[in-house]
Amino acid sequence: MGIIVNMETDLNRRDPRVMAMLVPPLPRTTPEFIAAYDKYEVIISGAGPAGSLLKLLLSRYGLGDESVLCIESKDSILKAGQADGIQPRTMEVLKSMGLMHEILTDGCGVWEVAFWNPIQQNDADSGCSVDKTESGIERTAIVDDVALPARYPHEITLHQGKIERILEDDMLRYSKGGVQRSTTLLDVRIDEKGDPDFPVVAxxxxxxxxxxxxxxxxxxxxxxxxxxxxxxxGLKLEGETTDHIWGVIDLIVDTDFPDIRRRTVVHSDAGSIMVIPREQSITGDYITRLYVQVPGDVKVNEPDIAGDGTRARRGQVTMESILTQAQEAIKPYYIKQREGTEIEWWTAYQIGQRVTNDFAIKDSVGKQRVFIVGDACHTHSPKAGQGMNVSMMDSFNLAWKLAYSVNGLTPSSRFSPNQADNILDTYQTERHTIAQQLIEFDKSFSSMFSGKIGSTDETGTDLTHEQFLEVFRTGNGFTSGCGIEYPESVVVNKSMSERTVIGTDYLAGILRPGRRLLNVKLKRHADGCPRDIHDEIPTTGAFRILCLTSMDLLNPNGKSSQAITSLCGFVGDVSRTYSSRNLLQFLAIYPRALVGLSPSSPAKAVLPTSSFVWSDVPAFLHEWAEMRVYCSAISGDGDAYRQYGVSEDAGAIAVIRPDGYVGVVSSLSAEGVDAVKKYLGGCIWMAEK
Structure with missing residues (x-):
């Protein structure tokens, strides 16, 4: 059977000179799906950020409306409340999809976090930046919100409904049907006897x-x-729910509190508050979100926790009581609703950290058929800003694996379509690992947040400001999303990386299988254009081979030339097999010290007025990577080799997965090239020559 390229939006019906560019679909080796009234390849229940992102990505990867159905019980996108924080890694992902412009324009950037604690009466010479009173609170620290390298070293706050709308707008470029709203899922079961090829009944x-x-x-x-x-x-959320009750409210405030436009953590004798600066309202006023600890152990019924502001904690906690408690906790400053404005949204919740043991259910032969993402498989407090972000990253992880399996691009799906797919299986292992880490971090963070500075917690440990600040700082890699690491698997091979890279500071960007590729700024060789490497690996479903050449690039018999010739030939074979250049691509970075060298130049000479030409390097490089060859640095910026922990004399090869994570790092040698080919052969079905 030949390879099917499903161009749903074919050029015969579009003028490419005037229409917006679309991501080319992935190739398909399985039979093209024939639309049927009662059958789909994928059904998605829920169109919040996680469900909408999954539907959008599958549509981009070529699975059209006849193949994928996304249903949502609500009749419209979210109009108020719920999540509001977008973390750096989520922004990197959205940028790779071309969806960051409106978010950057309309969102509120959060660059610093302020910490306020009860005034210590014996601390007269602390150098506090605000005046002290006999009682109340004082600012004890201001720290960076994101304290590690990231393309966006800050958070952005923006209404969840706007994120959903941005995702759905882009979805409609690829999908005429979009989301089927006012549609409720009543029941799901697996019934292989009725139809083994379509065993999930909804x-x-x-x-x-x-x-x-x-x-x-x-x-x-x-x-x-x-x-x-x-x-x-039959899955259950396992974990704990505390007696700590919190109210959350979005409003336009009138206040003299100095840090109202910073993300602020307030511990006071009257309770705790978190201040989250928000975007502008339609009236031009700036919104503020307040998380306010409710005193006492007020019990809340489970249905109320998920309810909107009109139902949550009815008769127990009110909008007025939340504002009253906020005023008590923030004294000697005042805070109130600005006259002439309305409360945007409010609710109350009980802190709980719970996770399911399984994120996927298998059929009788071990093939994963039903998946859960986002809050369906993990719940936690909202104050660390993880809910929407981790949920969307669940979908980002699952989407390419699901698309590859449906399209017959993984070795298992190609040869045994109704058997277990080891690529698809890694969704459970990777995202369950992250969910467990999230629960442990949130448990520690929320416990400290709900405690009182200077008091003793339930374990008998004194809670200090220094301890809380340390938990915040050490958790930064996790909360930002930039420091997570997936475990060893068929799509994460860690066996060769420690022999290839220099250093272990992976939060700083040292290449590490299982971690996302750090963005670096490069200079494109073909035209001298400064480029971010993340812009060269957009979310299209492709694997990328990233070659950091050594200083011997211009030596036709050197290891760089040999590796490039072999790997580019491999890329060519895959591209010809699938009649597509979108499945596997090649990128090369060369040391800045090579700029200006020609084959006759001394090994370390630098001739800044000239540059090597394509005839000086392997012809394959020009053929398969003409616009993806880069100098390792732009003048004045950091160097890619240093940031990635690679020696210019040794070089390295890395494979970047379709979700931007490093799959394998190997040496620039015959052994390293073989390791890369073997890794990719385990991820993509390769036709035998």
Missing amino acids: EIESAKDGRRTLRSKYLVGADGAHSTVRRCM
């Missing part, structure tokens, strides 16, 4: 079509903390 009910029974190859539950999918699959 009962849905919509306002338009009534009750229907659908079948699919896969189903994904992105349907929140009270997930129908999780319940039907």
